[in-house]
Amino acid sequence: MKERNFQQLLDARGRLGKFLCVGLDSEFSRIPLSARTDSIADSIAGFNRAIVEATKDFVCAYKPNVAFYEAYGDEGYSALRRTVLDIHTIVPDVPVILDAKRADIGSTNANYAKMAFEYIQADAITVHPYLGGEALLPFLTRAEKGVIVLCRTSNLGAGEFQDLLVNSEPLYRFVARRVASKWNKNGNCGLVVGATYPDELHEVREIVGDMPILIPGIGAQGGDLQKVVSAGRDSHGRGIILSSSRGILFASDGVDFAEAARRETEKLHTLISQYMRI
Amino acid sequence: MKERNFQQLLDARGRLGKFLCVGLDSEFSRIPLSARTDSIADSIAGFNRAIVEATKDFVCAYKPNVAFYEAYGDEGYSALRRTVLDIHTIVPDVPVILDAKRADIGSTNANYAKMAFEYIQADAITVHPYLGGEALLPFLTRAEKGVIVLCRTSNLGAGEFQDLLVNSEPLYRFVARRVASKWNKNGNCGLVVGATYPDELHEVREIVGDMPILIPGIGAQGGDLQKVVSAGRDSHGRGIILSSSRGILFASDGVDFAEAARRETEKLHTLISQYMRI
Numbered sequence: 001m002k003e004r005n006f007q008q009l010l011d012a013r014g015r016l017g018k019f020l021c022v023g024l025d026s027e028f029s030r031i032p033l034s035a036r037t038d039s040i041a042d043s044i045a046g047f048n049r050a051i052v053e054a055t056k057d058f059v060c061a062y063k064p065n066v067a068f069y070e071a072y073g074d075e076g077y078s079a080l081r082r083t084v085l086d087i088h089t090i091v092p093d094v095p096v097i098l099d100a101k102r103a104d105i106g107s108t109n110a111n112y113a114k115m116a117f118e119y120i121q122a123d124a125i126t127v128h129p130y131l132g133g134e135a136l137l138p139f140l141t142r143a144e145k146g147v148i149v150l151c152r153t154s155n156l157g158a159g160e161f162q163d164l165l166v167n168s169e170p171l172y173r174f175v176a177r178r179v180a181s182k183w184n185k186n187g188n189c190g191l192v193v194g195a196t197y198p199d200e201l202h203e204v205r206e207i208v209g210d211m212p213i214l215i216p217g218i219g220a221q222g223g224d225l226q227k228v229v230s231a232g233r234d235s236h237g238r239g240i241i242l243s244s245s246r247g248i249l250f251a252s253d254g255v256d257f258a259e260a261a262r263r264e265t266e267k268l269h270t271l272i273s274q275y276m277r278i
Numbered sequence: 279m280k281e282r283n284f285q286q287l288l289d290a291r292g293r294l295g296k297f298l299c300v301g302l303d304s305e306f307s308r309i310p311l312s313a314r315t316d317s318i319a320d321s322i323a324g325f326n327r328a329i330v331e332a333t334k335d336f337v338c339a340y341k342p343n344v345a346f347y348e349a350y351g352d353e354g355y356s357a358l359r360r361t362v363l364d365i366h367t368i369v370p371d372v373p374v375i376l377d378a379k380r381a382d383i384g385s386t387n388a389n390y391a392k393m394a395f396e397y398i399q400a401d402a403i404t405v406h407p408y409l410g411g412e413a414l415l416p417f418l419t420r421a422e423k424g425v426i427v428l429c430r431t432s433n434l435g436a437g438e439f440q441d442l443l444v445n446s447e448p449l450y451r452f453v454a455r456r457v458a459s460k461w462n463k464n465g466n467c468g469l470v471v472g473a474t475y476p477d478e479l480h481e482v483r484e485i486v487g488d489m490p491i492l493i494p495g496i497g498a499q500g501g502d503l504q505k506v507v508s509a510g511r512d513s514h515g516r517g518i519i520l521s522s523s524r525g526i527l528f529a530s531d532g533v534d535f536a537e538a539a540r541r542e543t544e545k546l547h548t549l550i551s552q553y554m555r556i
Contacts, residue, residue, distance in 0.1 A: 157412025
């Protein structure tokens with residue numbers, strides 16, 4: 001079996017016009033009662049399976065955030081692994097981004113890489129830049145796996161350090177420049193820039209060329225989304241991974257949760273396709 | 279039962295002259311054959327229990343690094359939880375620092391806090407600063423739990439971002455200043471500064487007053503250790519958490535691994551005590 005390659009899988013989805021990522025922030029306490037069983041692991045994995053089946057026609061990637069699984073310990077971890085294997089089975093051509101936001105020193109990162117790429121079998125992982133590229137080598141040297149570096153995050157207080165001026169430019173731009181010019185030798189890097197900051201997104205796009213940018217925090221608000229698509233896309237009209245989580249997962253808390261998720265996903269996909277043509 | 283308080287537990291260990299932290303980087307593949315059973319979870323938990331029993335007289339804290347457990351999936355996670363509960367049982371007055379290096383946006387961090395403080399039952403956690411203090415509120419508002427922020431890490435490439443000049447001072451000093459002046463309202467913050475950078479450690483100590491500093495990367499080399507102790511201690515001659523991992527855990531790969539770990543721990547403790555008096 002040929003090894004899965006994140007960048008190739010993502011490119012192929014882009015050629016199909018798919019740019020929407022479903023964030024599987026599947027917090028157990030918010031899973032509809034109709035999707036629950038006696039087992040936390042079964043409930044989370046089953047809910048995710050239904051969401052993936054319902055949304056698979058419109059997506060470029062799935063992105064489980066590890067925090068929502070870890071909060072339920074070994075059961076959550078087990079559900080996370082099953083979810084990723086289920087995605088590989090249901091839609092083998094859709095890559096899985098493990099939103100883990102890890103980063104430690106190099107020898108320790110080798111263990112995080114083992115977790116993400118062997119145990120969980122994800123195709124890409126999100127990482128913190130603070131320890132530098134040298135520490136991230138156990139990720140960066142895995143040419144077939146995506147390494148998506150936090151650059152300008154979507155939270156309100158993101159600017160506390162990310163906007164600090166270094167060499168007359170904000171730190172997040174310096175990070176983008178380093179990733180594009182030094183860390184991307186294997187062509188497997190990406191960046192995270194929050195949808196809440198379209199101006200910064202545009203600046204980052206100018207720095208990084210065609211590198212994939214993961215953009216969390218989009219909702220169904222057309223106005224913002226149009227601005228984000230326009231600011232984020234690369235010169236081929238691709239390169240964006242637009243991620244929505246709760247608005248899709250919990251579109252309904254009734255027995256129709258999967259249909260509601262499909263409707264919400266299709267709506268976002270249609271809007272994105274429309275804005276891509278402008 | 280009174281809730282455990284990280285800062286109080288750590289202070290009490292300092293008053294007893296204990297400043298050594300054993301880093302439980304208990305990678306399964308390095309666990310001596312004599313400590314292994316058929317189960318990965320049992321092997322890791324059993325190895326850790328033997329190490330804790332052997333070293334408990336000389337330590338101020340234990341620090342499992344999550345990466346070494348996550349690499350073995352749900353079994354590893356289960357072993358991590360059992361280890362922390364074992365430590366609480368064997369030495370209830372010794373705090374446990376979960377070396378998890380987490381940080382996401384606020385609503386997601388609430389789940390990491392649940393993982394660390396409810397599921398694993400750790401007393402403190404290490405976190406990345408890149409998203410800012412606002413994102414870390416779910417940790418910072420837990421007044422009884424320690425929040426230990428990466429400042430100047432021990433790795434070779436730590437300076438790539440941490441040494442960048444912002445407002446005429448390196449970023450790691452700016453981070454130290456923010457944590458000390460803005461994030462520490464509950465008196466529960468600490469910082470990570472690698473033992474490999476004693477000059478930077480001294481600068482950080484001057485900025486943060488009596489805040490605890492977690493110092494990974496010490497070995498049995500007396501010279502460096504003396505410099506680190508002198509650079510790191512606070513005005514009361516305390517405030518340092520000197521962490522050693524592999525040198526203790528894998529001091530012997532034979533049946534005497536626990537005795538060898540005890541000897542190594544006692545040796546480091548004796549050296550630290552000696553340097554503390556200089």
